[in-house]
Amino acid sequence: MNTSLSNPPRSVTRRSLWNLSLAQRRYLLAAGLLLPVVLLRLFTTLYPFLQTTFLSTQKYNPAFPPQSYVGFGNFERLFNDIVVQQSLLFTIIFVFVSTFFQVVLGLAVAHLLNAPFRLRGLARSLSLIPWAIPMVVAAIGFRWMFDDQFGMIPDILRRVFGLETTWLINPQNARLAVVLVNIWKSTPFVALILLAGMQGISQDQYEAAKVDGATWWQTLRFITIPMLLPIIVSISMYMLVWQLAVFDLPYAMTGGGPGFATTVIAQKIFQEINSLNYGYAAALGVVMVAVVALIGSIGLFIFRRVEVSS
Amino acid sequence: MTAGISTGLRTTVQESVYQQSWWKKHGGTILTYACFALFVLVIGIPFYYIFMSSITPKGQLFQIPPSYWPANPTFDNYLNMADSVPFFTYLRNSLIFAIGSSVVSVGASALAAYALARIRFPGSNIIYIALILSVALPQIAVMVPMFQTLQQFKMVNTHHGLIVLMSSLLLPFTVMTLVSFIMQVPGEIEEAALIDGANPLTVITRIVFPLIRPALATMLVINFIISWNELLYPLIFAQRIDTKTLSVGMMELSSDASTYTRPWDMMSALSVVMVIPVLLLILFGQRMIIAGLARGAVK
Structure with a gap:
């Protein structure tokens, strides 16, 4: 506390330079520190997952263009x-x-x-x-x-x-x-x-x-x-x-x-x-994520109950 | 209460006087060592068998019944393996991949872990939970767009492309472990430095990182081991000799379809070579690896 008072010029120049409150600067620092991790994770999880979901509705094989919309066609094929x-x-x-x-x-x-x-x-x-x-x-x-x-x-x-x-x-x-x-x-x-x-x-x-x-x-x-x-x-x-x-x-x-x-x-x-069946592979990926989510959320539910009861 | 204690006392006295047979005294120890021996056998036999195969001349591997002792030990299998797999190139690639991934993942995680453990800001809990839940997403499920994206960025068949993917996979567990370590370190020194107007980045690298150096070293070792063992990413994203890793080399060796033509001699030699660095790390760091693994899971 005392130290910060004894050192006012620096913090004053900073504040005027950035025109930010202390709390804002703290958020900025946190965001900066988290940026690499968050970007890397988004790049390898959310972004490709959204694309996979989109691709699962497409018939797409790069060896046989063009790409075309098939709706749930891939999923129908998959269940059979x-x-x-x-x-x-x-x-x-x-x-x-x-x-x-x-x-x-x-x-x-x-x-x-x-x-x-x-x-x-x-x-x-x-x-x-x-x-x-x-x-x-x-x-x-x-x-x-x-x-x-x-x-x-x-x-x-x-x-x-x-x-x-x-x-x-x-x-x-x-x-x-x-x-x-x-x-x-x-x-x-x-x-x-x-x-x-x-x-x-x-x-x-x-x-x-x-x-x-x-x-x-x-x-x-x-x-x-x-x-x-x-x-x-x-x-x-x-x-x-x-x-x-x-x-x-x-x-x-x-x-x-x-x-x-x-x-x-x-x-x-x-x-x-x-085999370059990209659309079909994406549909399979969506099913796989669904299975993981289902089993994971059942597990999470049980975990919650155990935590509460113990 | 008193009754319980007195009966307890009585039984222990009785035991020590009347029932202390030899078995009662040593039975537990003998049982423990018997279990230990069984444990050693179950863990050790596969290693013995692989090692033995790696020093058995190729002709003697295909015997019925199989031999359990190398009659004419030889190192030829290793030399053949080094000749037919581009061994030293793959070894270099594996090292670049594993060291790069562990350094990048630990570096990025340490910064994030500091923010999550020390800085109070809205949404920090959500980010932490999202990060942990994201582990559940299987790599293979989103592989198609990932491959297309990496192609766009010209990162297929590059070391940095592989390192980016692998270190991202390692991040959640690393962040989780480092957060719990940072929370244990007292924060007064950093606070004082920050109040004095020190640059936050200087505070993190000069004060916080040295304090959690053991944790950083542990995570470097664990992440090195996990990346060294990785198969899927190199298998898909390394299609040229100058990026393929040893695990891909192993799959190339084993791609011969029949038992007779598959080069078991070279495969067991490569297995031994791939296990050596991991064994060395365990030899020198077992205590810290166990602590690090347990830290992530038991929170």
Whole structure:
């Protein structure tokens, strides 16, 4: 306060120069600081999204001009496209099954990472690795391991359990394999997030439960899970929404095959872009955003209720 | 209350006197180590298998049953890979892409995070929420117009085009994390400097950034890793050798349709090379990466 009074000439010249009040100058500064982020985000989200919406009503293939208005023609075609139906179905199964196991197994791994033992630090470092390696590497590595002739996974199943299995040439098992790899890749990440939440639970509650003779299951059921619920819900929501857009895993692991058994909606769009069916790809994009918005808002609704009740 | 405490005391006393068998004392520890061993196996086996394949001579990879131990280890696969992929060009491109994206995203986010954390102005909440919600928009859904726009600006097949796209993708999470870090730093020093009439930009770069240097470093590392791993943007926007990244190189290697002709030897060698920088970053920065990731999610 005193300092600003002792230094009047400068602020006076400034004010007369810009002819702005202090509050206005503050807004100007905030706007300037936010400008790069806001511009970049608008450039890659809102602007292309509006254009996508427009393009979804057009028949447009740059190899076969001209562009023409078709109304809902693309959407009609899309709902009758068997590959679209299959890939939407698989995407949704993929996302929900993956997220469910990532959170349940993540909770188990978080317990391990929180347990007091000498190699805990090592365990935490290890759990960063699957998150940090390129998805392409994980996908290619597992593709090799699942290979029906030379892979180690069918070989081990054969030698140890006497099971004859085929993976990537069998539609159902190929789907299972893709989901398994996805669970492998992201469970440790979910575990690290849950671990951070577990570290925030006060130790007193566990002490009290121990004194009262609570079993291991009761402690989990009545202390850990209720205390973690907001984080469980928010990480589930994040994983659901984020994994709906997954592209690289099925693309690099199965190429969407066999047939189109493991084609996700993102890869279907990618294929349509490569075939230069831009109007159709845009319509698919609109559907994809609608699915994300639907699942996201259901998640947000649940999150709100959990926040209020806890 | 008193009853609860006394029964509790009684059971602990009973336990220590009568029931302290060997299993009760060590069972928990053994179970923990057993779980840890299982965890290490599940995480480690794929890496072992990839690494082993990368040093197995090409001819011995296609064996039934597969071998689990490299009989004649060799580095030929790496040399072949470096010859057939333009490896050093792709490596350079990957580094430019990943370093550029992480620097641009952290720089822009730090400025925005300061505004959101420190300056009170109408609409700041809306901008913050819109920023976070915008993460949900899938990249691929809006790819067509994005490609057309980048073509208009002549930014397809350029490093800066790729960096602009990638850093934009990284912004929301980075801003969120940095906002929560800045809110923890006391603001009196900056306020005093501002009242003294210091230039706000000087205050931010000279006072605020040094205070949150650990957070900035963390986000640089995390964003580097995410960009290093990115496939979709380079796959679509890098169509020439001088911009393609290593992940695109991997897809090019694996484009052979059949198991026999696909060069598993080179693909596993490239996998190992792509994993090394990430492992080094984890080795030196695991603590801060974990803290940074958790900060964004657990708010």
